Amino acid sequence: MKPILKLSGLKKHFPIKQGIFSKTTGYVHAVDGVDLIVNQGETCSLVGESGCGKTTVAKTLMRLHPATAGQAIYDGLDVFNLRKNELKELWKRMQIIFQDPYSSLNPRLTVEKIISQSLNNFHNISKAKMRDAAHEIITKVGLQPEHLDRYPHEFSGGQRQRIGIARALIGRIITDHPKLIVCDEPVSALDVSIQAQIINLLKQLQSEYGLTILFISHDLSVVEHISSQVAVMYLGKIVESGEKNELFTNAAHPYTKALLSAIPKPEPPEPGTKAQNFILKGDVPSPINPPKGCYFHPRCPERFDLCDKKFPEIKSVNDNHMVACHLMN
Secondary structure, three states: OOEEEEEEEEEEEEEEEEOOOOEEEEEEEEEEEEEEEEEOOOEEEEEOOOOOOHHHHHHHHOOOOOOOEEEEEEOOEEHHHOOHHHHHHHHHHEEEEOOOOOOOOOOOOOHHHHHHHHHHHHOOOOHHHHHHHHHHHHHHOOOOHHHHHOOHHHOOHHHHHHHHHHHHHHHHHOOOOOOEEEEEOOOOOOOHHHHHHHHHHHHHHHHHHOOEEEEEEOOHHHHHHHOOEEEEEEOOEEEEEEEHHHHHHOOOOHHHHHHHHOOOOOOOOOOOOOOOOOOOOOOOOOOOOOOOOOOOHHHOOOOOHHHHOOOOOEEEEEOOEEEEOHHHO
8 A cells, every 4th residue: 555644753752841031941842753654545553541642643743732853744844844824735634633622613703614714724625515515415424405594502512523524624525635644542532332433424424535534533342443553652663563353363462461451352352361451550650751662572571681781673563564662571
């Protein structure tokens, strides 16, 4: 598959300022060297515990945060070197669906104005064509044209997230952009039954428009149903990545094994056997002062002497499976 997005050495450090002169006394290492390739037409999921830097990757990619270091090449654009007057071209080609369907919609605007904003910003078309596009996309996401004249408070959480999806994709009604949709935990605030509906809607729209999706989640049971590639993050770094089926059946990193064992099982273990739970102890270390060596070693049940001295290089398990762990040496 042809890569459409490539992140190389992406870092985002937030300064900690103290005192009356706001002197910088340290940094939060939110993202600390991420390399990631997303292939065109596929869904790549970025997973990990809350606070591992997943959302910061998304917002830095969208230029909502300035990058500290690294490079992002998307569809021929050098994202971090774009001038302010060139960002419209980036946002026309790449859109984001936010986590919270309540706070991400302007309560003072009607649904039609909310989802038509990108057409106003990026395309010079008449109001009649804009309304036609809004009618078409609102139907595709499972709502009705009469919903366009209502306000966000009149909808449920699942309906609001459909509005967010419509806002991100309305450009596809009149052009072939956006090609990439960044989904920042789009179902985490929804009921389980509604989560399934939104996941199925995303898969349907991806098939219809040939979309590429960067899907961010902490829930591997959701990731399993939508992903083709999975990258596992811990404390700002990717510790394992690979094709979905390979990673779910042949996880190599202890952290990935722990995440997989946390997925609720639909059936109890057979009599006489024990559930194979890989339970982590301790808390996630502070990103202000990450541990020396492998960031995961304070919580790893398989650690040994080298783990607290040197961060492991990422190595290939097979053709499409990479892991950063000293156990692979």
